[in-house]
Amino acid sequence: MVRLYTDDLSIGYGERTIIKELSVQIPDQKITTIIGSNGCGKSTLLKAITRVIPYQSGAVVLDGKIVAKENTKLLAKKMAILPQAPENASGLTVGELVSYGRFPYQTGFGRLSTKDYEVIDWALKVTGTSEFKYLPVDSLSGGQRQRVWIAMALAQETEIIFLDEPTTYLDMAHQLEVLELLQKLNREEKRTIVMVLHDLNQAARFADYIIALKSGNVVKAGTCEEVITKQVLRDVFQIDAEIGIDPRTKKPMCTTYNLLRGE
């Protein structure tokens, strides 16, 4: 059974509809990536699923319950969000920022329990940020900072983690570092990961399940082999792509492409 799915979900800002009657399923304990060209609604979809923005009709269902009607603190124990390029952390230390991830478990004046401290240390450790614990977040590099934000999401101890373009602004090595960390969390901790990615080949390399969107509609959803095909890429990105096999990961990859013209 799938824990999380959308049912005829329509999302829009004002009069403009961005996503219309979209139904997708998020497979459990897998890495799902949402791909699509600019403005196709992939970030919007992620935000609506995670209740950051409201939707117009339809429903997002988690464990048989409609997300919009659920207690938001309760949901925060089930799913965590890493928004796109979070703003600066206004002078907080790394430890403090990560401790904010414990908010859903706090009551009263928000004193941290022993358990909270353990989880914070664990989150810092798996993301490799323990050494920065007492440093201001703003003093870190982009890649380090991104890992700290992931640590905060991890401190929420949720089974599902959503990430909106977690590799933006990072150089190639740091991009891989972040994605490998997410893969490790998925394999070792059985976390369900849902992310929006820009890079097609990264999506193919790390995802178990890919949802390809175009103008708010699902063009194709399935495994990498099903989605990374000449036909789907033509429909989604208007490109004429050459599909090969990554010699190291044995996953399909787009080796080269041209723009489609005059069709």
Next chain:
Amino acid sequence: MIPQELIKKQRIVMLVLIILVGITAVISAGIGFSTLSFERLLPTLFGYGTFKEEFVLFSIRLPRIIITFLAGMALALSGVILQGITRNDLADPGIIGINSGAGVAIALFFLFSPIDPGSFVYMLPIVAFSGALLTALLIYLLSYDRKVGLQPVRLVLVGIGFSMALSGLMILLISSAEREKVDFISKWLAGNIWGADWPFILALLPWLVILIPFTLYKANKLNLLGLSEPVAIGVGVAIEKERIILLLTAVALAASAVSVTGGIAFIGLMAPHIAKSLVGPRHQLFIPVALLIGGWLLLFADSVGRNVIEPNGIPAGVMVALIGAPYFMYLLMKK
């Protein structure tokens, strides 16, 4: 998780501020139109003063010192909350129209209701409070969008619009009124601490006793709201609900203060800002500092204003504006 050295720093800042408030209060008690020398302060306080000394201290100076301090704290806390929920350092109860709302209510009441001198003074805080609350509700309704919820930036803009419209209305009201009535209203507008008497202290105190701990209790949520909206939602802050509750808290604090002090702006702007630059942006730490700074600022402004020009002095609101307006400009320039 808050770094120890910051907590230590906050303690020191608090201590310095408490001493500063103490010194200012003593000086304020000792100077003024009627003489009450400093060496007579303590004997008078403990009941060994002459009738005149006791009257000056207990009926004039002391209530005024306490009321300005309390009102300053309330305005500072209101500013803390408004800046927190709007994520805008320029938010202040005066700037977003709550003061003018109270002012218009007072003017309307003063001009159009039959005046009974006995109950009149005690009616004013209630009138001002209702005016402020009504204004806040209107601002809220107009800046609320059914689809996207409460937009903080829009709240500030609508508030500024309201503040201007209500000031215009005030001018209209005043220009059509009799002279002696205008006198009182213009004094109120200038922030002349007029409710300096024990009953007003009793009216103001409960708000602070309840709402200071309440706001501290919300400190973590304010921290998260200040970070970013999606992050706050992600960790489970019900932002819409929290914003409404906090907005009402801020209005209650500001309204209870201006209803006894008259229109005083800028305290809610300056106090949180200075506090943040002293001890950092964590609400748990800077709220207590902001409270003391706000209380001290108003106490200081009133003590100075009361004594610079004999016999009536400069209203506290004007004194505060003299300090606050340049500070506001400085903040704007820095942005």
